[in-house]
Amino acid sequence: MAPANGPGELNSEELSAILNNVRERVRARHPTALANTGIPLPDLMPLFHARDAAESKVAAIGTVNPRPGGLLNRLIQAVKRGIARLLDWHVREQIEFNRQVMGCIEAILQALTENNRVLAEIDPQQARDMRAHWAEWRQDWERRLALNEAQFQRSLAELHGAFQHRASVIEANFRDVTKAQHLDFSAALEHGSKEIQKRLWEDLKKVRTEFEQLIHTELRLIRQRVVDGNVQRPPIEKSLANVSSPGVPFDYARFSEQFRGGEESIRERQRFYLPYFSRCRRVLDLGCGRGEFLELLRDTGVVGQGIDLNPECIATCIGKGLDVQAADLFTYLQDLPERSLDGVFSAQVVEHLPPERVPEMVRLVASRLEAGGLLAIETPNPQCLAIFASHFYLDPTHTRPLPHPLLAFYMTEYGFGNIEVHPLAPAIDTLPGLSSLPEDFRQHFFGGLDYAILGRKLI
Numbered sequence: 001m002a003p004a005n006g007p008g009e010l011n012s013e014e015l016s017a018i019l020n021n022v023r024e025r026v027r028a029r030h031p032t033a034l035a036n037t038g039i040p041l042p043d044l045m046p047l048f049h050a051r052d053a054a055e056s057k058v059a060a061i062g063t064v065n066p067r068p069g070g071l072l073n074r075l076i077q078a079v080k081r082g083i084a085r086l087l088d089w090h091v092r093e094q095i096e097f098n099r100q101v102m103g104c105i106e107a108i109l110q111a112l113t114e115n116n117r118v119l120a121e122i123d124p125q126q127a128r129d130m131r132a133h134w135a136e137w138r139q140d141w142e143r144r145l146a147l148n149e150a151q152f153q154r155s156l157a158e159l160h161g162a163f164q165h166r167a168s169v170i171e172a173n174f175r176d177v178t179k180a181q182h183l184d185f186s187a188a189l190e191h192g193s194k195e196i197q198k199r200l201w202e203d204l205k206k207v208r209t210e211f212e213q214l215i216h217t218e219l220r221l222i223r224q225r226v227v228d229g230n231v232q233r234p235p236i237e238k239s240l241a242n243v244s245s246p247g248v249p250f251d252y253a254r255f256s257e258q259f260r261g262g263e264e265s266i267r268e269r270q271r272f273y274l275p276y277f278s279r280c281r282r283v284l285d286l287g288c289g290r291g292e293f294l295e296l297l298r299d300t301g302v303v304g305q306g307i308d309l310n311p312e313c314i315a316t317c318i319g320k321g322l323d324v325q326a327a328d329l330f331t332y333l334q335d336l337p338e339r340s341l342d343g344v345f346s347a348q349v350v351e352h353l354p355p356e357r358v359p360e361m362v363r364l365v366a367s368r369l370e371a372g373g374l375l376a377i378e379t380p381n382p383q384c385l386a387i388f389a390s391h392f393y394l395d396p397t398h399t400r401p402l403p404h405p406l407l408a409f410y411m412t413e414y415g416f417g418n419i420e421v422h423p424l425a426p427a428i429d430t431l432p433g434l435s436s437l438p439e440d441f442r443q444h445f446f447g448g449l450d451y452a453i454l455g456r457k458l459i
Helices: 012-029 044-058 073-085 090-121 124-132 134-230 252-259 263-277 292-299 313-321 331-334 354-368 384-388 404-413 434-435 438-447
Strands: 283-286 304-308 324-325 340-346 371-379 417-424 448-457
Touching: 073 090, 090 134, 252 324, 263 292, 263 340, 263 371, 263 417, 283 292, 283 354, 292 304, 304 313, 304 417, 313 324, 324 340, 331 354, 340 354, 354 371, 354 404, 371 404, 404 417, 404 448
Parallel strands: 283 304, 283 340, 304 324, 340 371
Antiparallel strands: 371 448, 417 448
């Protein structure tokens, strides 16, 4: 006797009845043979199973495969989901294509199922007649089936071609956009690099100036302590000689015109200094001569004054409307208020002074310049051997050439920093025969006939 079941439980007979009922419903929906004939119909269940498996694969597109739990798993899953979202635009057309294909398959299965159902409901006599005539319409059926398959394949190929074309267009657009963004990023990066480099150089110049100011301050304190300790320097013998008053028994203006050059050529040479003096408010030209540099300053809107002892030069400058006066440079500088200038220019002057008075001139200039003021000195370059052969001793008022390390030392001693030295007037321009010398030898011993040394007052 079968054991009694509890309330709400089904016994085996009831379960069997339910399963048989389900089977009958499935057979009714998907018949497998003609009624009362036993003629088998095409079994569509494998197709349904394949359809279900394909739909599950389509539904799984874009999902992330499960992994064992843990922090690493969550991180990997997050990365996968991010990648899936990034690729969504690329696979969207493929997903749509897959869904259309599955819809087509679903329609075919429904048609085949309906066909089996209709065939199963056919009268047995009709079924026998159909079986008898099967050989007749089978060939037409297969032909139509082949035609439908060909049309399906053609449609499938057209869909696939359209998808590939769309994908290639999207990929090309993506590459163009990526390339444009890359170029924009490269340009922005290059611009930013130049800005950073520019700021870095400005910061380095500022640090250098502050460092030189600190050194100058410390040196001044040391000198003050030496003076307080009654350690006196030997006095510098004063000289009455002055560059701008050569005191020679010939026309010095004509001499300068012949051996130094005309006014236009001097102006062209001295344009080199204009960028350095462009922000100055009051510039003094020591030994202004014919006023070439004062004219350049006036043309750029910078106020310039000049002094000279040569009467002909003074008359020439006044005739040009320049602000000049006859004065000894030492006396004139001593009479000026301290820190009353922001620029001093002196071209072809210091080589006329007694050597012991050059540091005195630099000291006086430093005391009359404000902080940041510019001193520019131009003089023959003794490192160029050509000046001794054909230039320096042409002028009988020259006393001694000054090497640029000596002038740099004087300027540093009296508070100048940011010292720059620039060779001027290449010797090869006036002595073409130097071109036969080796390049490195010529540059070292026969470089610029003159040089310019520039420095700024630190404090």
